[in-house]
Amino acid sequence: MATARAGTRTRHATLLTLLGAGTTQVDELAARLGVSVSTVRRDLERLKADGQVERTYGGAMATAPFHERSISESARHAGPAKSAIAHRALELVPASGTVFIDAGTTCGALARLLAASTTHADLTVVTRGLETAVALADAPDIDLLLLGGRVRRMSHGFVGPLTDLAIDRLGFDVAFLGADAVDPVRGIGEPTLEETTVKEAVAARARVVAVLADASKLAAGETPAWTRMPAPWRLITDDAAPADLDRRCAEAGVTPDRAR
Template identity: 30%
Template sequence: MATVAQINGRQSTIVAITNDTGRCSVADLAERFCVTAETIRRDLKSLEAKGLLRRVHGGAVAGALTPQSDLVATDDDDELPIQQSQRRKNLIAQKAIELIPSPTAAIFIDAGSTTEAFASTLAHNYRGQNWSIVTNSPNVAHTVAAVGVPQVTILGGTIKARTQAVVGPNAVETLRSLRADIAFMGTTALSLTHGLTTSDPREAAVKETMISQSNHVVVLCDSTKLGRESNVQFAKLSDIDVVVSDRNVPPDFTSKLHPYDTSMVIP
């Protein structure tokens, strides 16, 4: 049985290797230290708990998982207390993960605090899937790339300070050359009369293009945004396949979406 000093020495070396090369594999580490793969997995679990690396399928990568409560983007209009709002976003994100159609899906992820919660949940559930992700959020891109998602593309343009969204003609033009199996979108407001709206025409242009270039569109929207309107429409309800919200959705709202062939999913 290894001594505490030996375990600490092995784990220190694992951290050094991971930081130097960006990642490490369970198989290589087991061979290097002449221990079982299960021993290395326990080491990686311990090191991840200390915030020294991130576990991914088959090994680990440098850096620590960003806690979902530390997301940077802020919605244009969020009246809930921070902790209550974040709990709702996390539950929405966990339900939305189930909608990814395949382990090889091409995915668009919009910018915003709820989509950042989705990206963090995606990272926690990454087990080597061959997803291809395109996003206009630096935070989303960092979160999914850091756990080893093989293809992560961030759109170019101007970054908005509050929502951390990349906007502008370059982002829109790039999106027009791409297709996605599924898009996960945020919104400032969602109403039966004006569909999905936001406050910034530049963000609206990016959102509208993401939706038009996607085979399936999922909106991540907590119940406080339902029945409300903002300045710029970027989608009609008939453009949306699924709305993922929370348990505080008004009782009759789900049935009112049926004429638009839009489904409501609640965790």
């Protein structure tokens, strides 16, 4: 019995190593471990109960302590997922009106798509993100408004009293928000209270709120601050999102949307 328990612990450790290295699908994990698919599923459920993994469709991902990525580091992460999310978000952009596009690489991907679009005329875009602003600066059919304030070096996003003052005088048909972490119940997790203040203010002034977050943000760990999101809001993520996301969203009044 002791040998069996030791074997299970060793297998769990190997599973976590494989997940951390990017092997996430049950079939592939079973093949790498030389065990049955049902054994891997049981192991993943045990690791999930211990808070060490999050289940996804057909697999799992390892959880980790929160780590704020710099904008350059984030640009190297989950490129295909962010592209799919941006394409899905583009469908929510009205032909005219006023939208807010946040700082961050996924919102930047949306901005690049919007800059190349020929179906959005007479559109005003408000942003606090430097990369988002650069992507839209030469778009001929877009009136671009860049919020003022202090630039956070990690996110290249404006924060502070000047940012808050500008938002207080605006309203949005749709607001697209980025996130360092997302939980359907708790909202958006951020590294600073200044970031949560900006997102709360934007969300409160938008008719429609869509949070753009790849699946890793759903298992990003505990963040220092959380944004209280006014219900209802939409979460646009990707196919690697945890298997229980729909249930958690339904309980919180959030609309989940998996981009493909």
